[in-house]
Amino acid sequence: MVADWVAALVAAGAVPASMVPDASAGRTDATEVTGADVIEGDTLAVHPLDGAPLAPSAVTFLDGIQRWSVVGYDGVTPIVRAYVAAAARRRGARRQLETVDEAAEECAITAVRSLRPEVLAALQRAGPRVIDLDDVAPGQPGRALAAAQVKVDRMREAVEHAVAERIGARLGADEWLVIDGIISDSETLARHPRVVGVVKSHGAQYFSGAELERALTLPHRHRTSVFRPTTRHGQHPVYSWYVRLWPWEGNDLLYGLVRVEARADAATLGVAGPLGAWLHAERAPLSTPDARFDRLLYPIHLVEEYLKARAPRGQMPGRAARLPRTAS
Amino acid sequence: MTTPPIGRVVATELKPATPHQFHFWTATETSVGIGAIVRVDDGGKGTLKDNEGEGGRVVYGVVTDAFAYSDLATPLHDVVGAEGDPERASDAPTARQEIRLWTAAVLRQIPEEPLQPVPIGRVFVATDADVAQALRMDAYLGGAHPTGIPIGLYTSGGLESPVYVDADFLLGPEAAHLNISGISGLATKTSAVEFFLSSIFQHYPAHKGRIAAVCFNVKGPDLCFLDRAGPLGEEDRRRYERLGVSPEPFAKVRYYTPFKSDGVNLNTLRTHPDLVGDVEPLVWGLKEVLDYAEVLLNKDDIDAKADAFIDFLGDRVLGRDFDDGYGGRHRVESFADLDRLFRAIFDGLEAIGKGDMWRTHHIATIRKVRNRLSNISTRCKGLVTDDGAASDLPWGAFEDRSVTVVDLANVDPLGQDLVFARVVSKLREHLERRDLGVDAVVVFVDELNKYAPADGPDSYVKKMLLDISERGRYLGLVLFGAEQFRSQVHRRVVGNAGTQVFGRMDMDELATPGYQVLSPATKIKLATLPIGELMIRHPHFTQPIFVRFPRPAVLRGRDGVEQYPPGADLPFEDAIVRQMVRIDRKAKPNQVKDLVAGRDEEDVRRALAGVRRERPADAVAHFRKLLGSKVSADAPRERRSVPPLNPISEEPY
Numbered sequence: 001m002v003a004d005w006v007a008a009l010v011a012a013g014a015v016p017a018s019m020v021p022d023a024s025a026g027r028t029d030a031t032e033v034t035g036a037d038v039i040e041g042d043t044l045a046v047h048p049l050d051g052a053p054l055a056p057s058a059v060t061f062l063d064g065i066q067r068w069s070v071v072g073y074d075g076v077t078p079i080v081r082a083y084v085a086a087a088a089r090r091r092g093a094r095r096q097l098e099t100v101d102e103a104a105e106e107c108a109i110t111a112v113r114s115l116r117p118e119v120l121a122a123l124q125r126a127g128p129r130v131i132d133l134d135d136v137a138p139g140q141p142g143r144a145l146a147a148a149q150v151k152v153d154r155m156r157e158a159v160e161h162a163v164a165e166r167i168g169a170r171l172g173a174d175e176w177l178v179i180d181g182i183i184s185d186s187e188t189l190a191r192h193p194r195v196v197g198v199v200k201s202h203g204a205q206y207f208s209g210a211e212l213e214r215a216l217t218l219p220h221r222h223r224t225s226v227f228r229p230t231t232r233h234g235q236h237p238v239y240s241w242y243v244r245l246w247p248w249e250g251n252d253l254l255y256g257l258v259r260v261e262a263r264a265d266a267a268t269l270g271v272a273g274p275l276g277a278w279l280h281a282e283r284a285p286l287s288t289p290d291a292r293f294d295r296l297l298y299p300i301h302l303v304e305e306y307l308k309a310r311a312p313r314g315q316m317p318g319r320a321a322r323l324p325r326t327a328s
Numbered sequence: 329m330t331t332p333p334i335g336r337v338v339a340t341e342l343k344p345a346t347p348h349q350f351h352f353w354t355a356t357e358t359s360v361g362i363g364a365i366v367r368v369d370d371g372g373k374g375t376l377k378d379n380e381g382e383g384g385r386v387v388y389g390v391v392t393d394a395f396a397y398s399d400l401a402t403p404l405h406d407v408v409g410a411e412g413d414p415e416r417a418s419d420a421p422t423a424r425q426e427i428r429l430w431t432a433a434v435l436r437q438i439p440e441e442p443l444q445p446v447p448i449g450r451v452f453v454a455t456d457a458d459v460a461q462a463l464r465m466d467a468y469l470g471g472a473h474p475t476g477i478p479i480g481l482y483t484s485g486g487l488e489s490p491v492y493v494d495a496d497f498l499l500g501p502e503a504a505h506l507n508i509s510g511i512s513g514l515a516t517k518t519s520a521v522e523f524f525l526s527s528i529f530q531h532y533p534a535h536k537g538r539i540a541a542v543c544f545n546v547k548g549p550d551l552c553f554l555d556r557a558g559p560l561g562e563e564d565r566r567r568y569e570r571l572g573v574s575p576e577p578f579a580k581v582r583y584y585t586p587f588k589s590d591g592v593n594l595n596t597l598r599t600h601p602d603l604v605g606d607v608e609p610l611v612w613g614l615k616e617v618l619d620y621a622e623v624l625l626n627k628d629d630i631d632a633k634a635d636a637f638i639d640f641l642g643d644r645v646l647g648r649d650f651d652d653g654y655g656g657r658h659r660v661e662s663f664a665d666l667d668r669l670f671r672a673i674f675d676g677l678e679a680i681g682k683g684d685m686w687r688t689h690h691i692a693t694i695r696k697v698r699n700r701l702s703n704i705s706t707r708c709k710g711l712v713t714d715d716g717a718a719s720d721l722p723w724g725a726f727e728d729r730s731v732t733v734v735d736l737a738n739v740d741p742l743g744q745d746l747v748f749a750r751v752v753s754k755l756r757e758h759l760e761r762r763d764l765g766v767d768a769v770v771v772f773v774d775e776l777n778k779y780a781p782a783d784g785p786d787s788y789v790k791k792m793l794l795d796i797s798e799r800g801r802y803l804g805l806v807l808f809g810a811e812q813f814r815s816q817v818h819r820r821v822v823g824n825a826g827t828q829v830f831g832r833m834d835m836d837e838l839a840t841p842g843y844q845v846l847s848p849a850t851k852i853k854l855a856t857l858p859i860g861e862l863m864i865r866h867p868h869f870t871q872p873i874f875v876r877f878p879r880p881a882v883l884r885g886r887d888g889v890e891q892y893p894p895g896a897d898l899p900f901e902d903a904i905v906r907q908m909v910r911i912d913r914k915a916k917p918n919q920v921k922d923l924v925a926g927r928d929e930e931d932v933r934r935a936l937a938g939v940r941r942e943r944p945a946d947a948v949a950h951f952r953k954l955l956g957s958k959v960s961a962d963a964p965r966e967r968r969s970v971p972p973l974n975p976i977s978e979e980p981y
Contacts, residue, residue, distance in 0.1 A: 059421075095423040284409035284420040289401040299422045305399075 005108065005126030006071045006081060012122030014072040014079060021068070021145060034232060036206035039239060040225035040269055044211040049221045049243070053277035056176045056194075060090040060100060060167050063180040063303040064160040067311055068109070068152045070145070077114040078141045079123070080148045082107050082131075084156040085307050086163045088177070089299070097302050101166055103159050106312070107131050109148045114138050131155075161186045168192045180300045183238060183261045184229070190236035190263065196275065197238075197261035200295040202254055204229070206240075218257065220247035223276040226269055237264040243276045245283045246294050256283075256294040334358055335430070335451035337368055347434065350389060350446035354428045356396075359485030362853045363863075363874035364391045365454040365462050366432060370447035385439070387446045388454065388462030389432030390871045392847040398424040431847070433871045435462040459489040464868045468494040477531045478571040479524060479864060480875025490571050491875045493827055495533055497867045499768055503826030504801030507776075508862075509814035510831025516859050517810040517831055518550050521772055522880035524808070527573050528770070529729040537767030538728035542721075542755065544748060544773050545735040549597040551772075553888030554731055555581040555606070560879060567878035575881040580730035584610040584721060586739055586747075587710035591933050592903035595710050596735040597885075600892035605910050610734065611719040611937065612712055614663050616750060617704060618642050621697075623742075623749045623788045633693045640689065641697075645669065652676060653687065663705045663712065670698045708743035713933070719940050723754055726765035745789050748779070752792050752805075759803040768804035771796065776811035780818045790818060797824035815840040828865040830872075832857040846872070900929060907936055912947030923952055931955060 010016045038044050064086035071081040085104035089097035107129040112120060123130060136147045160179070165188045167177050176194045183189040183197035206229055207215050215224050224242040231237055238261045246256030260279065262268045279297070287293045287301035335354035339345040350368065354360055368387040400406055410417035434446060438461070452458075459482050460466055469476045469492060476492030483489075497503040506524065508517045525541050532539045545551040557577045560568075568575040585596040587609055593599075594607050621638045641660075644650065650658045650669070654676030658669045673686050673694060684691045705712045721732060734751060736744045752771060758764035773779060773793070780793040796807045797820060809825065811817050815837060822828070833854045837843075843851060850872070854863060860879065863872045883891065898906060901924050908915045924932050935954035944950040 091422060095421065097422070281419070282421055284416070285400070285422065285424050286405045286409040288405045298420075298424075302422070302425055305425070 005123065005128050008122045008126040009072050009074075009079060009119060012119045013116065014074045014119050014122075016072050017070045017078075019070040021070075021149070032203065033205045033208075035230040036227040036240070037230070038211075038225050038227045040227075040241075040272065043225075044207060044214055044227065045225045046214060046218060046222050047225065047273060047276075049223055049273065049277040049280050051273045051277055053281050054176075054271060054274040055278070057174040058090055058092045058172065059175065059299070060088050060171070060177045061097070061180075061297070061299040061303050062086065062088045062160065062164050062167065062177060063300050063307065064156050064163075065304060065307045065311065066152050066156040068148065070141075073141075074110075074115045074119045076141060077111050077138070078144050078148070079115075080109040080145070080152075081128075082109055082148070082152045082155060083312055084152065084159050085311060086156070086160040087303050087307050088163050088167045089303050089306065090175075091299060097299060097306075099306065101163050102307075102310075103163050104310070105129070105155060105159055107155065109133060109151050111136050111138065111144055157185060161189070164189055164195070168195055171195075178297070178300070180297075180303070184231070184235040187236045190238050190261075193263055193265070193267065195263070198279065198297060198300070199259040199261065200292060202257065202259065206230075215242050216253050216257070217248070218242050218244040220244050220256070221280060223272065226272050228264060238262060239264045239268045239272075241272055241276070243279055245280055251294070258295050331452060331455075333369075333450035333452050334360060335366070337446060337448045337451060338429070339445075339448055345446040345448070347437070347443045347445055349431065349433055350387070351429055351431050352451045354430065354451070356426050356428050358428060359453060360391060360428075360430060361484060362391055362394060362849045364484040365389070365435065365459055365482065365873075366391065367452045367454055367458045367462070368446055368449045369452060370449040385437065385444070385447055385449075387437050387449075388435040388458060389446070390435055390462075390873065391430050392433045392871070393431035393849045395429040395431075396426060397429075398426045400424060435870050436464060453485045454487065454489075456487070456489045459487075459491070463491065463873065464870075465492050467868065468492070468496070473533060473535050475533050475536070478527050478573055480862060480877040481567055481570060482873060483876050484874075488567075488570055491864070491873060493864070493866045494868055495528075495531075495536060497826050499528070499532070499536075499539070499770070499806050500801035500804055502801075503867050505797060505807045505809070505825040506827040506829060507814070507817075507822045507825035508808070508810045508829040508831065509812065509817075509822075509833070509837075510857075511834055512812055514832040514857075514859060516862075518774065519860075519880050519884070520829060520831065520862060520877060521808055521810065522551075522554065522882055523573075523877045525731065525770065525772075526576075526578065526881065527571070529578070530573055532729075538765070539768045539770070540726045540728065540730045540732065540764075540766040541770040541772060542732045542734065542751065544744075544751075544771075545733055545737050546744065546774050547737050549737075549885035549889045550774070551733050552583070552596065552598040552735060552885055553603075553883035553892070554578045554733060556883035556888060556892075558879070558881060558883040558887060560881060564878040567876070568881070571878070573878075575878070577882045578731045580727050581606075581733060582722070582730065583607040583733045583735060585735035586610045586708065586743065588738075588897065589709040590897070590900070590903070591710060591713070591929075592900055592907065592936075593897045595738045597737070597889055597894045598735065598892070599895040601895055603892055604895065604906070607735075609719045609907075609940070610711065610721075610747070612750070613718045614661065614666055614701075615646055616718055616720070617701070617712055617746065618646060620746055620750045620753065620788075621701065623746050633690065634697055637689045637693050637697050640687075641666070654679070663701065667698070667702065670694065704742060704746065707740045708746065711739065711743045711747065713937060719937070721751060721754070722765075723758055724763050724765055726769070728766055730766075745779075745787070748773070749788055749792055752796065756796075756800075756803060756805055759805055766804075768806060770806045770808050772808040772810070774810045776809040776817045776821060777813055780809075780821045782816050782818050793821050794818065797821045813837050815842050826867050830854055830857075830863040830865075831861075832859075900932075901925070904932055904936060908939070908947055908951060911939055911943065914946075915948045919948055920951070923948070923955060927955060 066084045068080050068082035070078045072079040083106045087102035088100050090100045091097050108123060109131045112132040131151050133144055133147045136144045164179055171177055171194055179197045181197055182199055183195055189195045218224060222244055226239050226241045229240055240259055240261050242259050244256055248255040282297045285298045287296040287298045290296050290301055335352040337350050337352045343351050366389055370385045475495040477495050478490050479493045480491050481488045482491050508520055510517055543551050555577050560575055565575060583598060583606055585594050585607055588595045596607055598607055645660050652658055652672045656672045660666050660669055677686060677691060736747055755769050780790045796805055814822055835855050838851045861876050863874050865872045901921050904924050905917045905920045908920045935951055938954045939947050939951045
């Protein structure tokens with residue numbers, strides 16, 4: 001059924017295409033400079049992770065994926081097919097993951113008003129949810145694709161939040177939810193006492209000068225003091241701290257460095273150390289062959305693999321060079 | 329579908345599904361193992377029955393190999409993750425993603441045409457009905473004349489399904505013979521054959537006629553207690569019940585064994601006083617031996633001249649009044665008679681003093697044949713009698729579902745060869761004439777490594793085994809052979825066995841070319857098979873199947889010897905008494921002893937052989953008659969010296 005609507009569009013006069021944008025595999029963090037208030041102590045300090053790690057009885061890991069590609073053009077208007085999915089997989093006493101919740105959505109993204117009536121009719125008849133790029137003026141497709149990227153990001157966030165909030169609502173007293181990425185964009189998650197976000201990318205800058213250096217040159221098996229990032233538009237307050245999972249010397253400054261987000265609550269200060277130690281323990285098994293194995297927790301890697309395995313095959317990033325397809 | 333699937337077929341470019349093989353994965357905890365039978369359902373309408381006319385495809389396969397691996401890219405990553413400490417590796421909070429990937433060989437596809445690759449479908453563990461379908465047992469378990477013979481239980485995943493072989497392919501005429509190989513003591517070859525025979529006797533279809541077995545016991549007490557019940561556990565009884573076989577010892581067993589060299593004590597371990605009465609002596613005379621003289625001659629001996637002379641003896645001399653050409657008349661009935669003839673010939677040739685030929689036969693040939701024949705009467709003294717009286721198997725009177733055990737465990741190898749050759753030849757002759765008493769005979773021979781080796785000289789016994797293997801099925805002469813090393817048995821003997829059974833095998837043996845068709849996993853399973861489990865190949869089964877069989881309901885040899893310790897050899901008179909009482913229960917020991925007292929042992933043996941041959945109503949009276957009147961030996965006369973006529977002179981000259 002998934003591919004049917006693309007065929008229907010082509011039948012209605014759209015020109016088929018198969019262009020997978022480079023950014024279709026995942027969200028990218030915006031690079032920006034923001035601020036933060038150190039909550040634990042007066043200045044950002046370095047703390048060893050030598051205490052006992054947190055040992056929850058069960059942990060649920062959540063991740064999401066997004067895939068999108070241009071499947072056709074009506075004139076110069078690109079028609080994007082997008083697929084987003086999120087899954088939560090719970091780890092219990094058997095140390096194996098079991099999927100406890102998941103959600104997926106496929107939709108078409110295009111500038112509706114730029115489509116010819118027959119193509120639009122075919123799209124509406126075929127059935128996918130259509131997201132309109134109503135704020136994109138007709139013109140070069142690049143702008144439409146940039147807007148489509150934003151729409152896909154929002155779709156993925158929505159799917160992730162939906163799954164995460166369902167899981168958060170039914171977490172047991174000794175259970176935690178670990179989310180791949182930030183939690184500050186969901187009020188429910190940002191306020192949950194046992195939801196933690198693990199951020200692998202470090203586009204946002206919270207410190208400068210000596211504190212920045214202290215944060216980014218954090219030694220292996222250490223964490224920084226807890227700080228509160230300055231809240232941006234649409235974000236909810238959280239506490240955060242850096243944890244170094246692997247020695248960075250000889251690699252890269254950001255090698256093995258993750259940033260943790262948790263509830264903005266005094267209680268978080270008490271668990272920052274044990275939680276950091278727990279996350280440090282989660283670095284094994286290695287999540288190779290993923291190139292981000294130094295920051296990617298293995299259970300999150302498994303969730304991602306699960307989602308990839310269940311994604312529609314046509315939406316996976318192509319491995320082959322983008323040479324023109326030969327005629328058959 | 330009532331049971332959930334346990335796996336799913338996967339096919340990749342590197343590991344594609346083919347019409348003969350497929351791969352599937354299961355959960356890490358699964359009941360599937362090497363040898364398990366599975367059913368692949370391509371998602372049609374479900375069961376085979378439902379699929380008829382629905383276009384669905386059902387494939388049955390047997391698991392032949394297994395793989396497990398994780399998502400670990402290289403072993404080094406595990407070392408890095410554990411920081412070089414194996415102890416820490418197990419501390420990882422998440423277990424690595426693992427896969428259990430299985431390879432299965434296709435047993436059957438339904439529909440069978442067009443033959444296609446196995447579909448990507450769900451995999452189920454086989455049910456009883458699936459096992460019957462997968463092994464094509466439906467072809468011979470139903471109908472007006474079912475021919476299924478239970479051979480063991482397929483056990484996997486908590487299932488215990490009876491596995492049947494087709495009597496037409498086990499016992500002829502379509503195919504025949506069974507070969508079983510495995511390590512001594514662990515492969516339970518003898519136990520398996522005992523169970524198979526029991527199952528055959530209980531399930532051999534009536535429309536196929538009457539059947540019997542002849543078992544050659546060539547080592548220890550293995551087959552000496554087939555008529556005695558052995559201990560069975562609850563598990564065994566349950567298996568018997570599941571197989572529909574009654575756990576009982578053989579009802580009709582006859583034991584034959586030669587005498588020891590004393591000519592009166594039986595050469596067997598079944599000599600306990602309670603049992604020895606059932607043992608018949610196996611004694612052959614010159615006539616029986618001469619027909620199979622070829623067995624006694626080695627390759628160098630077998631030449632046209634010796635052969636011609638033996639034929640001459642058989643055709644012109646044996647049992648006839650014969651003139652030796654030097655004035656002597658002979659009637660050769662026994663080895664003793666024959667030796668007299670030979671001596672007369674040699675004396676005659678010597679007397680005339682010219683020529684080395686006697687009736688176109690050279691004296692060297694005559695001497696050679698004489699040596700060989702006298703050799704057998706010396707080396708197999710208890711088997712071969714000088715006096716010509718024979719005690720033989722009941723040719724023409726074999727009973728239906730009877731077992732005849734020929735105990736040769738302690739007999740000279742030459743004698744074993746002779747007995748084997750003659751018994752099998754006689755079986756063949758009678759089966760050809762259809763006058764044996766039964767329509768089919770299973771001949772069980774252990775130690776095929778010895779009797780039909782892959783290399784070494786061609787012996788008469790090997791030729792006979794080849795002959796049975798290749799032509800026996802038309803006659804109803806079925807060979808059940810056992811050996812330790814299948815690779816070292818003549819390949820036509822094992823190759824002609826329609827049903828092949830493997831117990832625990834030696835790894836060196838499994839490394840030989842004959843086992844190349846087996847997967848490494850199947851080989852490992854064979855090398856570690858527990859007692860009571862076997863791998864079976866049968867013409868209806870496209871792949872080997874593992875089955876379990878219950879312990880035979882008969883007393884094992886070792887247990888039998890403990891329960892019925894062999895009796896000590898009896899003094900001559902007592903042994904004669906025992907023989908007479910066995911022939912005629914009314915015979916009084918003292919009466920027999922009185923008759924024997926003071927007699928020449930040879931005369932007594934001859935008389936006993938006569939009684940055994942005649943089987944008169946009054947054995948003692950006949951024994952007395954054959955012994956004849958007692959002639960007391962004259963006391964030697966005193967020799968008186970006779971003085972010389974002339975006294976010896978004292979002169980020195």
